Amino acid sequence: MSSxxxxxxxxxxxxxxxGRGIVQLLAQAGHQVYCFDAFEGxxxxxxxxxIGKIRRGVEKGSLSAAEFERICSSIHVCAALSDxxxxxxxxxxIVEDLEAKRQLFRALESVVADTAILASNTSSLTVAEIAAACARAQRVAGLHFFNPVPLMKVAEVVAAVRTSDATVQTLHALIDGAGHRAVITADQPGFLVNHAGRGLYTEGLRVVEEQVASPADVDNLLRDAAGFRMGPFELLDLTGLDVxxxxxxxxxxxxxxEPRFRPSxxxxxxxxxxxxxxKTGEGWYVYDGDRKQTGSPRLIPALSAGMTVWIDPQATGAGALAALASAAGVRCVDEPARADLLIVQPWGTDATTTAIERGLDASRxxxxxxxxxxxxxRTLxxxxxxxxxxxDAALALLASDGTPVTVINDSPGFVVQRVLATIVNIAANIAQRGIASVEDLEDAVMLGxxxxxxxxxxxxxxxxxxVLAVLRQMQAATGDPRYRPSAWLVRRVGLGISLLTPEAKR
Structure with a gap:
């Protein structure tokens, strides 16, 4: 029952x-739900x-027979729009077509009461364009769910330029009452979740464009090192590259x-x-059914006897690296000129630039x-x-304790640094533009x-x-405005305050 x-x-x-998912969610929340489709049957x-989906709850013991009957009795099939x-x-x-949605909303206005709210589940169209066909645009909003609706615990309430506050609050209460997190977003491209998610795809593709790493390496790093459920190329194959x-x-x-969203x-x-x-059996990966085919793992070379290493004393993990070297029988030396291998740990810069700035032999x-x-x-x-x-000496040392190592070519910000910096920067710009509140932004990205x-x-x-250093180094190295830092980020870094800090009120 709805709260x-x-x-x-x-x-x-x-x-x-x-549509099926929305019917299920709202019927289970206690509402009377009426389903109509223009196609017969x-x-x-x-x-x-x-009903079949809900019946599974009874079979699993999570839903009583009485509750099942109550929910089923609240779902109604409509033969005509007038129902x-x-x-x-x-x-x-319905279909993601502007004119089809406009025609439907015009027809609905002639059927429902003047006070009724009309909401579109559009994911890519501007809600104001749909509402423009209506006489009562203040009663029109976006209500964007994610698939599968009952399991994806977030929905976007999209406030178009003429949508009334009362309409937004009614829809917000509806979603909250159904046990989902309602987030309010302005009527901007991609709304909130798809807008915030651009960085993972666009920067992942950019890394591959620059021959820094393969799609599989990018996915492995962002999944295993950064903690994403899936890497960008796995996600693109799942959703379909055509879509x-x-x-x-x-x-x-x-x-x-906007350069931040430039396609690849x-x-x-x-x-x-x-x-x-x-769905076609091949994308960034080759598939056997739903099983992704993977290549052979990289062979780890053996450590050379008597190898010496110089570890940058400014390195974030200098102590851990020294302990790893000691456990592997590799001797650490204090002078770069005496070492077979030189290891640095830059933030934002690439390996070549770091070697030049530090006066190190780039070949070692x-x-x-x-x-x-x-x-x-570990990313090498x-x-x-x-x-x-x-x-090979670096790979052998870094993998000597069994930790996975991915080898990449030179890139300001490695892979994880630059992808996360891009994600943070896009989110900071969303906050700066007031497209959503900080709280809604944070929850929408985690849930959606x-x-x-x-x-x-x-x-x-x-x-x-x-994060700011990575973006500025990327912008300086590439000259690409896609990496220009958001004012939200710059100001908070300058003040030494959290990026979650809201704007001061006027």
Whole structure:
């Protein structure tokens, strides 16, 4: 039963995956739900599907027979749009086509009461464009759920420019009462979750474009070292590159070609070739059914007898590195000129630049990312002239205790640093623009994207000054405005305060 005091009659238009999920969620929350679909038999099929899903709760013992009957009796099949006349809220979940949605909303306005709320589950269209077809635009909002609706515990309440506060608050209460987290977002491209999630995809693709690492290496680092559930290329294969490509292009164009959201030139040729991902059997990976095929692991070379290493005394993990070397029988020396291998740990800069600035022999120098936990996963970055001998010596040493090591080419900010910095920067800009509150932003990203931390909290954990340094080094090295730091980030770093600190009130 809903925790809200108000029980609504709710219409759901569309019997597809999203419509079915919305029907199930709201019926289980105690509302009377009416399902309509323009295709004959689709609404009845959707309701039958939902009842089957709910019945599983009885079979598992999590739902009583009486509660099952109550929920089922609250779900109604509608033969015509006019059957929604008594609904106080109607949620549209039809095809993602602007004109189709406009036609539906015009028709709904002639059916429901003037006080009824019309909500669109659109994920990519501007809600104001849909509302423009309505006489009562103040009663129109976005209500964006995620698939599967009952399991994804967040929904975006999208306030278009003419949406009334009362409409937003009613929808917010509806979602909260159903046990989901309602987040309020402005009617901007990608709304909140898809907007905040751009950094993982775009920067992951950029890393591969620059030949810093392979898609599999990027995924391994972001999953195993940074703690994401899946890497960007695994996610692109799961959602389908044909779909993701359109979303990336749409958000870029809707944001007036904002460089932070620039799509990758790697994507169109792969879409043209039909390499969509799991559904076509091949994308960034090759699949046997749903099983991803993986290559052979990299062979770890043996440690050379008598090897010596110089560890940068400024390195974040100098002590841990020295202990690792000692356990492996590698002797640490105090002078770079006397060492077979030189190890540095830069923040934001690449290995080559660090070697030049420190006056080190780049052919014997490698860099180790200081960001991920030392005991979880290690990223070994080569300079532009690191020899094979130095590379193998570093790999042998860093893997000597069994910890996984990924070898990458030179890049300011390694892989994890630059991807996380991009994610934090985009989130900071969302906060700066007031697209959502800091609290809603943090919760939406964790619940909607499954990130281990909210993006601004992640920035605090890394250190705002380090995030800012990575962005500035990336911008200086590439000249690309995609890395320009958000004012939100710059100001809070300058003041030495948390990135979660809201703006002072006027």
């Amino acid at each position: 809200s005091n108000t029980i609504h009659q709710i219409g759901v238009v569309g019997g597809g995956a999203m 689709a609404a009845a099929g959707a309701v039958e599907f939902v 929604l006349a008594g609904c106080s809220i109607v949620i549209e979940a 993701s490509s359109r979303v990336m292009t749409s958000i870029y164009e809707q944001f007036q070609h 030139s790697l994507v169109p040729p792969r879409v043209a070739a039909g390499l969509y991902g799991r 120098c490698v860099a180790l990312d200081p960001l991920p936990p030392f005991e979880r996963h 970055m080569l300079t532009a002239s690191t020899t094979g001998t130095a590379r 994207l499954g990130y281990p931390y909210g993006p601004l909290s992640w920035g605090d954990r890394i250190g705002g000054e380090r």
